[in-house]
Amino acid sequence: MSQQKQKSQESNPNARWRLEGHHRSALACFFGEFVATAVFVFIACMGCVETPLFQNSHFRSGLTFGLAILIAIQCFGSVSGAHLNPAITLAAWLYGVIGWIRAIAYFVAQAAGALIGYGILVAVLPESAIKGVDNPAGVCVTVLASGISELQGVFIEFLITCCLVMVACSVWDPRNAKLQDSVPVRFGLTVSCLILTAGLFTGASMNPTRSLGPAVWNDSWEHHWIYWVGPLVAGAVTSLIYRMAFKGDEEIDLSSSDAKIRMIGEVVVVQLVSITHNLRATCTYMGLSSLFRSGSNCWLLQRRQLDNITTVLAEMIATAMLMFLGCMGCVQNSVFTNSNFQSAVNFGFVVLICIQCFGCVCGAHLNPAVTLATYVYNMISLPMAVAYFVAQMVGAFIGYGLLKAVLPENAIYSTDTPNGVCLTSLNSTLTPWQGLAVEFLITCVLISICCGVWDPRNATKQDSVPVRFGLAIACLSLTAGQLTGASMNPARSFAPAIWNGAWDDHWIYWVGPMAAALVTSVIYKHAFRRELEESEVDETTMSTKRTSEAELA
Incomplete structure (x- = not known):
């Protein structure tokens, strides 16, 4: 073997240089x-x-x-x-x-x-x-x-680092390679x-x-340990969860020890979704009993059903992330200063994070109105749309609950937010019907952006989608935030309302966004959407191929 290596180096004088180059x-x-x-x-x-x-x-x-x-x-x-x-x-x-x-x-x-x-x-x-x-x-x-106590501090550092590492994992995900x-x-x-x-x-x-x-x-060095324990634990936990639960889409052969470890991770995560049920009941309810078949001491996980579970789970986590980060950025009292501009920009950036983390896994709808639009647009089945709706409501509830758990009470309730932070309410100068009109119109804009992204003519223009959505949400929040709270999302309004028991004009934040999603998606689908012609498909394919070749070069 060493003689072959020596001959190779003699025949190719650049071999040693390549080794040194390494x-x-x-x-x-x-x-x-x-x-x-x-x-x-x-x-x-x-x-x-x-x-x-x-x-x-x-x-x-x-x-x-x-x-x-x-x-x-x-x-x-x-x-x-x-x-x-x-x-x-x-x-x-x-x-x-x-x-x-x-x-x-x-x-x-x-x-x-x-x-x-x-x-x-x-x-x-x-x-x-x-x-x-x-x-x-x-x-x-x-x-x-x-x-802020030490326990609250380390938990906050853990959670926000989880979000940062999740973004990194999504960038490393093979589905986002281009x-x-x-x-x-x-x-x-x-x-x-x-x-x-x-x-x-x-x-x-x-x-x-x-x-x-x-x-x-x-x-x-006061509390310095927090800034090591929180981030490093988050880095380890988040990367392992993403690798086991969300990365890639290959079929999992559970005959190997590595695959068994991955399956254990999947089961643990599923248990977190339905903590009130035991594992057997949860698996039966979600159809997991049909996910396995025996043969030669090997369990083979069917990809399609696993993907559905992973997709719904990702939607729940993404919505929880939206509520936790978005509403934390809205805290305002005598100690924690804030402004409408900062809160609006923060919410937009949070949407960017959620789409970046889970866009390749579940689409990161985060919003029942967006899910309704995808159903009308024939991008999702009715059962999956219902599953998304449930995941979004549960995720929003969990996300806001985490916020209340890690923040002191004076951050949730203050003179600026007497009914609870992040609670959507109408400006005192608006009537309910004016508020409904505002929510309807700004949600129409949001759904139009979604339909534009889903348009086949934009199929190859996906790299900056998280940035575009984030800036769009920031713009709409800046525009209408002081009028109605700029919810555009029933789940985003539902969680603060149920946790704080505040239901004034709450119906507006369901009727306006859902009606806007239905109307806008139907109009865009029948009036503006157009499938690519064969010549355009060929040109798009060639353009993508040239881009890939340039990247490899």
Whole structure:
């Protein structure tokens, strides 16, 4: 074998160079990750400086952090993947994206990069910008807000990091392999959203080394363990769940130990959906008894039925994520300042996250009105539409319940939100019929966007769909949020209403969106939709092929 290798190297003088090139590539990945993390920490933390001379705001800081992520991924994504975060690296290893040796190297690079990046910040800024009245612990040091216990803090960090890692897993999903062009934008807006959502409560670190750099340079270690335990546990748990439950669509042969582990994960997740039933009753109710057939000591899972279960489960989790993150970003009281603009932009970015995470799994409708439109559009069967509806209602209920569990009571009820945070209600100057008209019209716009995305002529224009939907929701929320709350979603209004027992004008948030979905989808389907002609299909296929060849080149 060694003689063959020697002959091969003699016949091909470039073989040794390729071997050396491999090591050079690994070294480039290490230093790329190091520089990327240093650049991220330097830019992001500089954007958090706040003194009487340097004015700042929570919204500005959150947006800066997200855009710093965008810059780092754009610069070094093609070099090292630009993880920038041990939680992401841990998830990448468990997901199978990188090996354990590279994972350890990335941990070292990220820690060193964070220390260097923050050190450069300390060197170039005056001392008053690093420590002052507004940041006595040091600029960018992550601390818990008053009223937030350690348990609440670690749970918040865990949940928001779960969302971040879910976005990463969806990007690594083979079904999204060709949707990579806008990845830096999607990650940047995701991080901005999560910081706008939870930054006032825990600092929204989601990244142990991002917290390590400021802590070391400012010798500030209060509650520091939270910013390691929460994110790293979230990275491990989320990546394993996504890999077992949502990744890919291959048939699972349970004769192997690895497949058995995957099936255990599936059963655990199904149990979470119906905790009041035992496993046998749940499996019978969901048709799982017919999912298995015996033969040669091998259980074979039928893909179609498993896909249906996974799809409905993903829709439930996506809707829960929408309610938890979206409504957390609406908290406003004397301690946690907010504005209609920030809340609207945050809700839009949350929709972006949900579609990015679960769009390739279930379509991420998140909304009974959107599901009704897909049924009218002949994209989903009636039984599946009913299953989606139930999943959305259950998910919304769970998501808002989690919010009430992790936030202090003064964040849910305050002088600004006496009936409960995120509760949709009419402006006092509007009549119920005016409110109904507003909800109907803005939902018509939302459904028109959905129909445009589903149009066969847009079949190849899917890369930036999460961004487009997110910005559209932000726009509609900014437009009508102060009038009706801009619900456009019965499930989104139902959960706060049932948890807070507030039902004033609640019927508006069902009749308006559902009527809009029915009317708009029927009109678009019969008046505007057009199937591609054969020549157009061939041209689209050739264009896609040329794009793929260019990417491979």
